[in-house]
Amino acid sequence: MxxxxxxxxxxxxxxxxxxxxxxxxxxxxxITVSLNLKCLTPxxxxxxxxxxxxxxxxxxxxxxxxVPAIRIGEHYxxxxxxxxxxxxxxxxxxVEMQVAPVRYQSxxxxxxxxxxxxxxxxxxxSEEDRAGFDLYVNQLHKHRII
Numbered sequence: 001m002x003x004x005x006x007x008x009x010x011x012x013x014x015x016x017x018x019x020x021x022x023x024x025x026x027x028x029x030x031i032t033v034s035l036n037l038k039c040l041t042p043x044x045x046x047x048x049x050x051x052x053x054x055x056x057x058x059x060x061x062x063x064x065x066x067v068p069a070i071r072i073g074e075h076y077x078x079x080x081x082x083x084x085x086x087x088x089x090x091x092x093x094x095v096e097m098q099v100a101p102v103r104y105q106s107x108x109x110x111x112x113x114x115x116x117x118x119x120x121x122x123x124x125x126s127e128e129d130r131a132g133f134d135l136y137v138n139q140l141h142k143h144r145i146i
Contacts, residue, residue: 024057024064025140029088031055031065035075036083036098049073053115055088060137062102062121063088070104070116077118078104084120090136095129097122 034050053067065086070077077084078101087096099120106116125133 023141024059024062025137027055027058027140029055029058029090031089032087033065033067033077034085035072035077036085056117058137058140060122060134062099062119064117064119066107066113066115066117068115070118077101083123086120088133090132092136093132095125095133097129097133098124 031053032050033053049072051067051069051072053065056064056066067077076082082101084099084101085096086099087094100123101118101120103119104116107114
């Protein structure tokens with residue numbers, strides 16, 4: 001039942017008032033997502049469990065992506081105060097950012113792929129990655145088809 005309520009709220013937002021302030025543009029880019037957890041391997045190096053997926057849309061303030069599962073190990077992506085580390089493979093170069101999940105929903109049985117859509121807002125990026133990401137998003141806005 002909670003999944004049905006989440007879907008209904010998502011559809012209602014689409015028809016009444018989408019709270020996003022920055023325009024999103026469709027973009028399918030490979031991503032790697034990991035929880036912002038520090039894990040040490042036996043030899044003392046850090047290992048971050050990761051999951052691969054792809055973006056659906058992007059804006060300068062947030063994005064949405066598809067992943068095959070909503071958790072890595074026993075940790076859910078959308079836990080309270082959860083932060084995720086996200087690497088996006090832009091055409092020019094990869095960028096990394098820290099993001100905070102704001103919503104998720106399971107893909108419908110009728111969709112061509114299985115998994116979850118996760119919506120996030122961008123919390124932090126290096127200046128260099130921010131410049132590259134903003135340039136990519138702005139190019140999408142310039143090349144949109146009207």
